[in-house]
Amino acid sequence: MSRTRTPLSRERVFAAAVAVADADGLAHVTMRRVAGELGVEAMSLYHHVANKEALLDGLLEALMAEVDESVAAVERRSPEPDWRRALRRRFLTARSAMLRHPWAPQLITSRTSVPASVYGYYDRVLGTMVDGGLSYHLAHRGLHAFGSMALGFAQELFAPPGGEDVDPAAEEEEMAAMAGAFPHLAAMVASEVHDAGDEVLGWCDSQTEFEFTLDLLLDGLERASRSRDAR
Amino acid sequence: MSRTRTPLSRERVFAAAVAVADADGLAHVTMRRVAGELGVEAMSLYHHVANKEALLDGLLEALMAEVDESVAAVERRSPEPDWRRALRRRFLTARSAMLRHPWAPQLITSRTSVPASVYGYYDRVLGTMVDGGLSYHLAHRGLHAFGSMALGFAQELFAPPGGEDVDPAAEEEEMAAMAGAFPHLAAMVASEVHDAGDEVLGWCDSQTEFEFTLDLLLDGLERASRSRDAR
């Protein structure tokens, strides 16, 4: 039994946190559980992270590192001079990275302070807009307009982030109640399902919706840039 | 000491939950704390709500009831036939209601299933678009594009929902680090502060940004509607 005790480190702690979140969802990322993943007691973690907040900050840092890598890889392969196309592709790349970690949106929205890695990412987004000819004023508005879309996810109210336990029975029940109580939604579902021929619960193609909204914002920003500077 | 024990009820429980959230933030909305607010033991709550999830669902229902009231009051006072102006005003009314409860965004994004009251609200938003001449297909895209903006809040990454404890020292420190490490963000802040003459931390007018993004989306939807149906 040569239990070669690899010494703990911040990196190992954060990697374990990612593993737990991927496997069981964000709610299971507890000091005790992450420690268990490393074959150690909960209290040992406190030698490497100040407290649970710091653990979650590190979890977000690890996630952003993965996003940054994905984005950099794509942009190295084929540089894109047009700012709109560059941002579009970058956000969709971020999205594909985020989709591998369905707990990401909930983690980001729960953080009260944004770690440096997120600032770094947004700094590059801003740089792309300014290099593309947008004023700082309009680029600033662009940052706000994109919001979390820059990181690859929209505020999807009817398709929650997931990662936690989703009750399909409750969802079914909601759908049934919906048909009776909400005439416009029911008519819309009927109309869209008719066009798509898809099954009822799969009719929202969030990838398509994401791209549609993104293009609405990109087009609007460019139009504002071409006419006069906004406001 | 005539402790006139008003009997518990779902309504009283949810109202107490709102009071706790308003006073101390969402994290303090616990079974024990809400019960304490009502002068009762935690276990008594279980006679009126199934569990904590149900308590949070009720909290959201109470919030939506307030939003619905605000919106209905405005729309009774002065009906608005134009769908864009109607939605714009409705979302801004929702926003002013949400701003009274800074814990609202976090509550909504944390919910894994959306309660009926939210469906009702979105059903009316959809109805407004369809009555305004948008196809169900485009109106569906509109619902996704608005996302949480329909409820009055954007995914503000650099101005977190708040309600919980915010550490001003840490924020100060982040700002200082930003200036050195993130050239584009630093230049943007400098440029915007110069134009506005405002203090450093107050330069993001989220009301203005919210309206700008909202108009970008409304304009884009109308343009898509006027040309041909999207996609």
Place this chain on the structure above:
DNA sequence: ACCTGAACACCGTTCAAGT
């Protein structure tokens, strides 16, 4: 220096017991 056991003050929730 790094890890740990026991302890503290909290959680949500169950269950048998009170009125």
Place this chain on the structure above:
DNA sequence: ACCTGAACACCGTTCAAGT
């Protein structure tokens, strides 16, 4: 029918103690 006390299995965190 409605409320409760004690208990259980969890949290994050502190602190004195081990190696």
